[in-house]
C-alpha cells in the first residue's frame with residue numbers, strides 16, 4: 001500500500017465518523033420533479049464524503065451547482081490529509097507540489113489551470129479564469145501570476161508528511177518513477193445537479209505522486225477529467241490521466257448519454273474503450289468514472305477493484321464501492 005493510499009484511508013475514516021447521513025429536516029427540502037432526483041452530487045473517493053457535505057448544503061439551500069462543486073472540492077484541496085489534492089499533495093519527483101484543476105458551468109463556460117504551484121485553491125483560480133479572462137486554460141507561472149493578480153496568496157503546499165514521503169521515495173526508488181498502479185490515484189472529481197436542474201462539474205488534483213516535473217494529467221483537461229453539458233449530464237474521472245486523455249473520457253461519457261445510454265452504461269463503455277487498447281490484466285492501472293444525467297440518475301465504473309465514490313441524493317450522503325471491469 002502506498003503512503004498516499006494510507007493517508008487517504010486515515011482521513012476518510014476520520015470524516016466518515018463526522019458525516020453520516022443528512023439531518024432529517026433536509027429531506028423535506030428534496031425536490032422531486034416527476035421522477036427527476038434533484039439535487040444530486042457525486043464525487044470520487046472517500047474524501048468525496050466531506051466534499052459532498054459542503055456541496056449538499058449549498059444545493060439544498062437553493063444554491064447553484066457551480067457554487068456547490070467549487071466549494072465542495074475546496075474541502076479536499078484544503079485538507080492536508082488528502083495527499084492527492086491541493087495542500088499536502090504528494091510532490092513531483094523534484095519535490096514540487098504542482099496542481100491541475102478545471103470547472104464547467106451549466107452554460108458550457110469553463111476554466112482550467114494546470115501545473116500551478118503554491119496556491120491553495122486551484123479550483124477557484126480555474127473559476128476566475130472562466131469568469132474574468134477571455135481564455136479557458138492558464139498554466140504554470142502564468143497561472144500563478146494570474147492567481148496573485150486576482151488576490152490569491154502564495155503558500156507552501158508541501159507539508160512535513162508529504163516531504164518525508166518524498167524523501168523516502170527518493171531513497172528507495174533512486175529517482176526512478178514508481179509503477180503507476182491502482183493505488184496511486186485519488187483526485188477529487190465532482191458533478192452535481194441543483195434544484196433548478198442545472199448541471200456543473202469540477203475536478204482538482206496534485207496529480208500522480210513523483211511525476212516528471214511539468215507533467216499534466218487529465219484533471220484540468222475539459223472533456224478528459226471532467227465535462228458537463230446541461231442538456232445531457234456530466235462526468236468526471238480519476239486514475240491514470242494518460243489513459244483518460246487518450247479516450248477523452250468525460251466527454252465520451254456525456255456523448256454516450258446523449259445517444260441514449262444511462263450514466264452506468266456510459267461509464268462502463270468508457271472503461272471498455274480503455275480495456276480494448278490496454279492489457280488491464282497485466283498492467284493493473286486504475287481509471288474510475290462517475291456520471292449523472294438530467295433525470296438525476298448516476299453511474300460509476302472503474303477498471304480495477306477498489307474505486308470508491310460518494311453520492312449525496314435523497315438526503316443521504318454515503319460512500320459506495322464502484323463496480324469494476326477486471327474480475
Ligand code: ASP
Nearest residue numbers: 185186187207217239241
Ligand atoms: N487523474 C489524475 C492524474 O492523472 C490522478 C488521480 O486521479 O489521482 O493526474
